[in-house]
Amino acid sequence: MALFTQTHEQYYDGNDYGNYQYTALNDVINNFIISYVGDDKIINTVKRSEVAYHARRTLQELSYDTLRSIKSQELEVPPSLSVVLPHDYVNYTHISWVDDAGIEQVVLPNRITSSPTAPLQDEDYNYLYDQDGNLLLANKSVTETRFQDGTAYDNSLSDVSTDFLEEGYGYNVD
Numbered sequence: 784m785a786l787f788t789q790t791h792e793q794y795y796d797g798n799d800y801g802n803y804q805y806t807a808l809n810d811v812i813n814n815f816i817i818s819y820v821g822d823d824k825i826i827n828t829v830k831r832s833e834v835a836y837h838a839r840r841t842l843q844e845l846s847y848d849t850l851r852s853i854k855s856q857e858l859e860v861p862p863s864l865s866v867v868l869p870h871d872y873v874n875y876t877h878i879s880w881v882d883d884a885g886i887e888q889v890v891l892p893n894r895i896t897s898s899p900t901a902p903l904q905d906e907d908y909n910y911l912y913d914q915d916g917n918l919l920l921a922n923k924s925v926t927e928t929r930f931q932d933g934t935a936y937d938n939s940l941s942d943v944s945t946d947f948l949e950e951g952y953g954y955n956v957d
Contacts, residue, residue: 790916794870796909812838855899857881857924861908885929898927 789797812834820826820834858866879889887897901924903911911919 789870790912791870791910791918792912792916795867795918808835808838808842855897857899857901857926859904859908866908881926881929883929885926885932887926899924901925 812831815834815838816829816831818824820829854869854871856869860866879887882888901921903919903921905911913919
């Protein structure tokens with residue numbers, strides 16, 4: 784099975800993003816059959832199709848369980864508008880920017896905020912690491928700091944640019 788064995792520094796400063804993460808389902812099935820099926824093993828005989836069925840069901844259950852797991856991160860985006868995704872990235876739930884009041888402004892209006900981790904970055908937007916190669920994190924994210932220091936903020940639909948609405952992003956303005 785695949786295992787992440789790099790430090791954060793090796794991952795973010797390298798160029799082999801995510802290749803450690805993939806194990807083919809056929810490899811999982813083959814390894815199971817080699818390890819557990821045959822004479823003097825836990826299972827004497829089994830059809831490959833049955834092992835494949837249970838392997839797929841296992842992935843479905845794993846996906847179902849991990850979909851509820853949300854991890855957030857706050858980054859300064861460089862002028863290139865390109866960042867390396869975290870090594871444990873699965874899928875995004877939303878991308879937002881933080882206003883002066885500490886409220887996250889997502890593509891669609893949002894009335895809630897979160898407290899993301901904030902990796903430290905230098906003036907060139909590169910991540911900073913400790914002596915062991917682990918990612919350094921800020922004590923508080925900009926989002927959390929602004930939100931705790933802010934005042935009430937009106938996050939109504941009128942705050943969204945009319946250009947955005949006219950592009951047809953799912954809202955009708957009456």
